[in-house]
């Protein structure tokens with residue numbers, strides 16, 4: 001059964017979704033979505049696991065009250081504070097895209113709190129100069145045309161060609177999630193993404209069991225990035241998801257859940 005709950009941290013008030021009981025797994029969502037992006041996985045939690053998915057500060061339908069998170073390190077400190085509030089010393093951390101960037105920040109700040117990692121549709125590199133220009137253009141779109149225009153620009157990149165063609169319900173769901181986000185949250189999120197450091201060298205220090213997942217139609221963090229990340233992490237596993245783009249857990253939720261479950265039974 002899926003529960004929607006809230007908790008108050010020193011920095012902000014956080015909405016989170018929780019399902020199952022047992023070993024903790026924390027799901028970190030992509031930009032510019034919310035904990036709701038993890039509903040398919042929260043609705044099918046494997047036995048013996050407790051899945052928790054927070055809205056990162058500034059995101060979600062009722063964004064956390066408090067000062068905006070300026071960097072991914074701020075978000076990582078929020079995750080550590082949440083773990084303390086939940087009474088969780090160590091957890092498996094699953095991050096998709098921005099959630100993966102956040103997992104790297106968490107690894108730098110508190111490696112001892114991580115049991116295992118799932119890095120989905122993400123990459124360790126910082127933004128390239130062209131990438132930063134693209135973010136600046138997105139900020140301009142946000143301020144001149146609003147959140148719906150951001151959704152228009154992002155949807156064909158977030159979702160794979162198969163989903164854009166054949167899964168109108170997923171397209172509508174993702175659009176609704178983006179449009180439910182406050183412009184200030186999107187603004188702060190873009191700035192945090194632009195400012196994130198390169199995490200490439202951190203990969204070589206990772207010893208936690210790691211699963212890399214990527215949608216074969218992901219154009220934001222393509223399969224080649226996942227393959228390079230997989231090669232850099234000792235003992236990591238790699239799963240490609242056919243007919244899925246960047247939001248692979250929403251586009252092919254059953255296949256994503258299977259890959260996740262096959263990994264979790266090895267822990």
Ligand code: MLT
Nearest residue numbers: 030031096097098099220
């Ligand atoms: C995300 O899905 O979190 C974003 O697309 C990440 C990014 O733009 O780098």
